[in-house]
Amino acid sequence: MSEKLAQWIRNSRKVVLLTGAGMSTESGIPDFRSSSGWWKQINPHDVATIEALENNYSLFHQFYSYRLTALASCEPHIGHQILAKWESKNIIDFVATQNVDGLHQKAGSQNVSELHGSIQAIRCHQCGTEATKDEFLEEKACTACGGRLRPSVVLFGEMLPENSWKRALTTMEQADLVIVIGTSLQVYPVNQLPYITKGRTVIINNEKTQSDANFDLCIHGSAKEILVQTNNLLEQGGLS
Template sequence: MEANQGWETLLTIGAEEGDVHLYGKETMEGIWEFSRTLVDNEESITAVGSVKGWENALSLLDDYSWLELYPIYIDERLRAHVAKEVLTTSIHHKDTFMAWADRCFPDVNSNIVFAANWIQTAGSTVVLTGAGMSTESNIPDFRSSSGWWKQIDPRTVATTEALAGNYPLFQEFYARRIEALKDIDPHEGHRVLASWEQLNLIDVIGTQNVDGLHAAAGSNNVHELHGSIDKIRCDDCDMPAEKIAFVENEACFQCNGKLRPNVVLFGEMLPQKAWTKTLEAIEKADLVIVIGTSLEVYPVNQLPNMTSGRTIYINAEISDVTHRFDIVIEGMAKLTLMEINELVLRSA
């Protein structure tokens, strides 16, 4: 189309048979009209009728799987409309997706764009979280040197041996953890995951954390793989007890046995129901997102291997487990989830 007719090139896409052009012009009434042409390799021009309104412009490309083709030019006025399609359409070829992502989101890490696209195009998504998900709520990482207490590696306290052989140390450690959690709130990353559940973008959260922050943020379908520190029971007779009774170092009111948090200690089995439901969800999932875990602890570290779907790994420190994942994003959980969510919100 000739520029002197008032038509402007808004989008050019490279195809095998030639270039596809989307043109637009503003009418005398102030309404934008759009048309599409194909300029084949022999410079022959085939024009297709027109539509009106920016929201309808891209419908002229419906005859093509146009996002599987290569972008050559995107006008700034059309960019937001194209970007929404890029974020919400399953694009099969990685190189093509990268080209569209670079054109639409030049200042965003391409793996963040991939993650936003995969989350919105997956039929079923499971999230698996570890200690790194909670540290930004100022909870010390259980497995880091900064999480040590009284110069003791917490892993030597959170054991069946400590419960049986050094109960005063065990009780004081967990009582202090319970007290510390009173002033802890979920961070924005927890709330992002809760919002994705409400939008039906994720189905299940399996967590190694015992702090209850996912539920506090509003997530409903949470499976606590290592139990919950908020629930107290007797280690001898299994009778439930009040949290305050454990904190104040009382004995079981029924059998005078030792009270304990209902968390999984080293040397104990995982809760069967939580494990089974998480495993079943992962086996059916199109996408599994692992956040804030070093994947050192068995058997939870085996769960990402149980999916035939895509996988994303988000962690502040990247280790040699990353070869198991399709996308690896090095970063803190809260900021990374907020960056992905910013793109998700653009698609709403």
């Protein structure tokens, strides 16, 4: 399967990627849904909401403080680094990601749209004034208006960042190869992006998804391992 993917990449003029959580878990980011103790009792879908921010800020703050603290010790894996290298060598053009961790950029990728925002950026929920991660972790109020601080992630019920969404739409429309990595495509409207292209489509995921039948090529397995295999094949073909 990696052989066909490498061949398609070689023969494509514009390659665009869409990545999800499966791209980040191999960097050691904890899966808080299955964590032991208190978090096992918490449904993230009940916490990552405007309602929680406004009506139960203590729980909201604990949830995102936990995520920020856990992320601090995580680094991009070799798969992230390969994608950054491919971009620098014009093998791929663009990465749209559902992840909010910033690992693509940390690895060196520059053409990235964060469709669900960034947990690394902190702002006031009320007035939008930027703040620091330390100010958020210390549960300080906004210095401009006294409002509550929050990460700049898209909460359930909020719109996607307009510029990031438009950029992803445009690049998907122009692509002749779209590669989806590490997402089961269950979250609307991002799950519609791969179907915008008129080119070939590939999905790489650890498990089968309900969307597999809609793709030209499905590869099941570790995102990191498949990217390493594909990169080795591309290097053998002289694209490194």
